[in-house]
Amino acid sequence: MPDVSGTKRITDVGPHDYHDFLHPVIKNNYGKWKYHEILSTAHMVHVSETGDKIYSVRVGSPRLVSGSFIKDLCDLADKYSEGYLRFTTRNNVEFLLDKEDNIEPLMNDIKKLNLPLGGIGNVVANIVHTQGWIHCHTAASDASGVTKSLMDDLYEYYIDAKLPAKVRIAFACCLNMCGAVHCSDIAVLGIHRRPPKLLSDKIINLCEIPSTIASCPTNAIRPDTYNGKPSVKLIEEACVFCGNCFTVCPGMPISDPLNDGVSIWVGGKVSNARTKPSFSKLAVSYLENDPPRWPKVVEAVKTILDAYKNGAEKGERVGEWIERIGWPKFFKITGFKFTKYHIDDFRLGEATMNYSAQVRQ
């Protein structure tokens, strides 16, 4: 690079000023939007107080993309929206058009690229997911593979609005949950089921012992010595396989191909509409990893989605539907087994018991 070494380095310029990236119609109507209308699952129009309109065409993306993919998008943007486009908070792509006439040709071009048009309204939205085996060291499952397998199967729900309300699915490959797994309508979570191994040589050299001990949610890690140096020991019966110790201490690897897999969670949401935001709750406590297409995971998610589609009233999110029919019925109609793992025995778990005689018989 010509302008670098030796000279004073430029730092802390921060993100690019978004003003440069706003379509003129957006600039002119910033803060003046009056209402929107969803025209299809793939496009909507926002109408301004000034009468101006902006059309958004939404396209699905696998998120992990090549440079060529982005360049394809740029080409389309140059052709139909003066180069302007945006991404959504769930990794969809939105082209912003001021000319209604451009919509159809754009959509046709998108179809030619075999990209999915959809994602607006009462659909299964694009899955928020994480790195998995592609890039992360603590993954108990792959992220992109599960996501792809699911979206292939749920494709019809992305391009058509067949559901009672929005369904947000998320995937995280470990309990760090680098996604909104803990508050999603349906969530898939990579899990371990065996305690970490203790590689004492590594532990004494690479790990800060106090942080390692503090990392354990159940206090299963206790101080110890090894070869005269501070180390740790493990109360295996107390381990909940969270992998947090491995995050801070490379000497405690926890992956175990035989026992790693995923659990499935339901009924979380983040919006404040109607009901308060809420956590996803455990539905299926364990499914083994079965790459490349994770049929068991796909089936479980499909089971939930079908039950929801058949049972929910219009406008009810997954969690709202389950609350109305009750958890016993949810387990009954999905056929998932309710076990002691489903009963929260962690810190605030007590707050989740049924302290009432309100029981469906």
Add this chain to the structure above:
Amino acid sequence: MPDVSGTKRITDVGPHDYHDFLHPVIKNNYGKWKYHEILSTAHMVHVSETGDKIYSVRVGSPRLVSGSFIKDLCDLADKYSEGYLRFTTRNNVEFLLDKEDNIEPLMNDIKKLNLPLGGIGNVVANIVHTQGWIHCHTAASDASGVTKSLMDDLYEYYIDAKLPAKVRIAFACCLNMCGAVHCSDIAVLGIHRRPPKLLSDKIINLCEIPSTIASCPTNAIRPDTYNGKPSVKLIEEACVFCGNCFTVCPGMPISDPLNDGVSIWVGGKVSNARTKPSFSKLAVSYLENDPPRWPKVVEAVKTILDAYKNGAEKGERVGEWIERIGWPKFFKITGFKFTKYHIDDFRLGEATMNYSAQVRQ
């Protein structure tokens, strides 16, 4: 007593068989009641599938009564209900009549005794209360005195059904809560505000040290020695003045006339109707003891009751009303000050934060 000493003592006979105490109409229609009708706040009729009817006339009682009081009741029962009567779970008296004609004369006689007729329907029910200074060693306030002062003032609400729904008031003189204080529409609770004194001589002789330590909810009591014997010390900053240590250890008296008093709680319920049972929540964190008539307590309860009466919809219990209008408004209209004491910082307290953007502005 003639039949006692020397001979084999009779024990474990248990409670008297209730069958002996059932009015014949009740016996004949046991389990066959079809519906009831509330005829006034003081009487109701239950109608059986057989067509039989039983009338119940309800009378208020201070619960702490003399033998003469009970004999008065017995006289009335003998006169009007073949000697049959019962008490309710809230210490009211019920005369059970099969003859409608007896109702009025009975009521007249009750009035002559200056006893209150009422307590049925949407009233302030009789206050469930405890022993107080009359009989208990840990009382932070008196029970009967506060109850009497309140009921005098709320008399109209006992004899007339002027409220949107039932209002259950309870009083307990210390945190042991020998009443349903923790789940009442309105509750008055005797409290201390200073740590116990450590009478070390008593502690080492009269107290079991491990139980004393275990009795503390905040772990403020720690092992110590005194004159070479096992004793305890106190982390005063951690004490929440609960008095549980005094219950197990006479060497830790906690009463302090200057700082004892009561707190006021609202919005609890135990019925499963509509909403789940719920705890009473802190409304007023401290009012000083002002015997003999506790005007401040009476005023605070009255304030709640008035606000409730004016604000609630028909059928809403106090807690249901507050949930609908929101706690901020409750504090606003009652004028009670919301303080950090109102924010739950105890064990499951975290579960009570507002984890949503649902906020009335």
Add this chain to the structure above:
Amino acid sequence: MGKKYETPLLDELKKGKWPSFVAEMERAAETSEMTGDLLGQVEQSYKEKMGHWKHGGMVGVKGYGSGIVGRFSDLPEKYPGVKEFHTVRINQPSGFFYKSDSLRKIVDIGEKHASSLFNFHGSTGDIQILGVKTSELETIFQQLVSFGFDLGGSGSALRTPSCCVGMARCEFANYDAMHICYNITQAFQDEMHRPIFNYKFKFKFSGCGNDCTASIARADMSIIGTWKDNIRIDQGMVKEYAKKMNLHKYVTSKCPTKCMNYSDTGLEIDDSNCSKCMHCINVMPKALRPGIKGGATILLGSKAPMVSGPRLSMVLVPFYDVAEDAKNGYQWFKDFVGKIWEFWDEYGVNRERIGELIQRVGIGNFLEAIGLEPLPEMVSSPRGNPFVLYEDYVEADEGQGESPQG
């Protein structure tokens, strides 16, 4: 016997419309000198704003470890009448039903051998005779037993179970609360009178979800009526109610499960979704009745705040067929309670109530120990955190295995 002390503060509490406990104390003082001294001591408490009772004290009747609450004044010289002022707790009859003759006998005892003061009733349900001297305890006990009454509980023992009026006078009762209450109180006399528990244990029986004994807040085991079949609807009467009130606003929209619908064709209830909350029935008792397949939900664990905060009872057995078990002398119930007490005995510590114990050891383990399946009815929702203590895993090349601790 005249007034022994000036009681200007207490006198204030004789004013007002509500019957006065001070007046009652004065009436009692007419027959018992002790009570005169009580008035004096309480007046002093009112002046000083503090109680004047000593900490506890060991008293009781021979062979029993409970039923008496010992109480001694800390001013015995000044008020000799309250030097010893114990309470005798007496098992109330099921449903608090009495005939005047029995009541008079109890009153008689209190007037002759105690302060003439009573609680009808104590918060747990007992009849309480206040102000008993140690020397009178045995006499009182013997007299009570002679006409079929017995002491209640105190200390680390079972407390007198209590129940609502139930089938005796309530059309909502889904099982015979008075009968089972009486039966198990008799069956567990030993557990009530000879303290062997870690702490107290309370039963309360309510015939329906209205829970008129407040069992869900005040009993270690709460037995609350429910039903399995459909709410019985009298559509004609529903129409009558509809004339007088907005059924939508006051009935259907308040249904917690939103399983009701009212329209011109009448009231429809999706009973499979009804959680038996009682609301609709409460509001329209002439039109709606619980189903006929009655029974009870058994809940466990409520108690006052000490030590870990107040508790409500949680669902343990969604449906208990009480009538069926009655045929067998409630044997299933007694065995069930037995298992719980055994667990409590084995794992509980001193002064630990069952609700606290369960939470300490984990509900999963508790259920396993007493042989109950985990059920979604037990929770308001499944866990929201991923810290699951999995016990199943696969060993290399071995297929599904069990953990060492499993």
Add this chain to the structure above:
Amino acid sequence: MGKKYETPLLDELKKGKWPSFVAEMERAAETSEMTGDLLGQVEQSYKEKMGHWKHGGMVGVKGYGSGIVGRFSDLPEKYPGVKEFHTVRINQPSGFFYKSDSLRKIVDIGEKHASSLFNFHGSTGDIQILGVKTSELETIFQQLVSFGFDLGGSGSALRTPSCCVGMARCEFANYDAMHICYNITQAFQDEMHRPIFNYKFKFKFSGCGNDCTASIARADMSIIGTWKDNIRIDQGMVKEYAKKMNLHKYVTSKCPTKCMNYSDTGLEIDDSNCSKCMHCINVMPKALRPGIKGGATILLGSKAPMVSGPRLSMVLVPFYDVAEDAKNGYQWFKDFVGKIWEFWDEYGVNRERIGELIQRVGIGNFLEAIGLEPLPEMVSSPRGNPFVLYEDYVEADEGQGESPQG
């Protein structure tokens, strides 16, 4: 560049209608040899059902302590192309808006100096360039800076704040989320690039309660739009909606505060009781609009489960007048955040997020430290247990006093 390895398992993931990340990897492999090796290693992971990345690793650009996630293969001999395969995190522009020219420049960097693989976007919001060798880091950084992009956060530092599309394209936005997001991102560059916190800190800005950035679940500080005045109602349009749907069933009865009423005279809202949940507006966007006195509620503390369980953010400031503060360069907000960070700095421990710290030290103490009044808006309900740590008391003959720690 042809196929380097057989990838039969991954090939399965090229089938199906959803765009395939495997296909994308193969496309990337056309311009970057590294990516060919990535395919090989991932195929092996699919076979063995486990990842093949080593634990962390120290890499970064000079002077910055964050923005790069170091990643090393544990099979470097077998797959030399992924021996070093770091991620470069890049601050996305507010609202994820782009013009094609800038995007092309970023792509260009990734194709020339890395694996040609990208995340648009990472879960926190950054653009991510995957597969960067240590030697390329400085070059990439310099190039980014040259056209006005910069690195994001990682490690114990601020993360790139993110926001919803807000006023740029959403009629529901109650404040200018994109503007404040950009402003504070610029203001806190130092905190993002030079880790000095106990752990990570995230901001997310959503223009209304729909919270399209999921801020309440995923940001230490969640800034969510709200309004103070009345919902703007177009009664004519309400009538139009009423023709198409049952307003009672789908709108008013789902209002969480039951503050709406629809009748022949139109829609009435008791705005003083409206909790700004957005539901009614969502359902009838042509008839209803938020009020004009917009602002935001500030909430604190959400995060993923480690160590003490997942958290949502809780209300801290019910109403923050964003527009007013904007006039001042958001100085109030910056000071406010500063106080919180100071508190965190002083009392927090290593790897303790702010939400965990507050609960550990007690919300009351936290509020006192940062100078906020306790408000009922902060809680869903006041405390239900009586264990209150009273700090006020009276000394004998002295009147109201303060406790030593008070």
Add this chain to the structure above:
Amino acid sequence: MTDETKAQLEEAIVNLIREFVNRKRFKPGDVVKEMEVKFSASDVTKDDVKSAIRELTDSGRLIYGYAGGSFLSLPE
């Protein structure tokens, strides 16, 4: 802060890291707290320490490391 104190401060920071190498990881926050104590006599502020750290990292005398949390370390 004088230039002299500044140099001393930077020196002290590097020494601290060196002294505990392989024994304790110093988060920048830890360093700030250590230095505030050590230089309490010469009114060194938190910001002074922060800018010293910045100078050290900008010049490459110290680098940032990461292991579950960020810390300061000597260049390899």
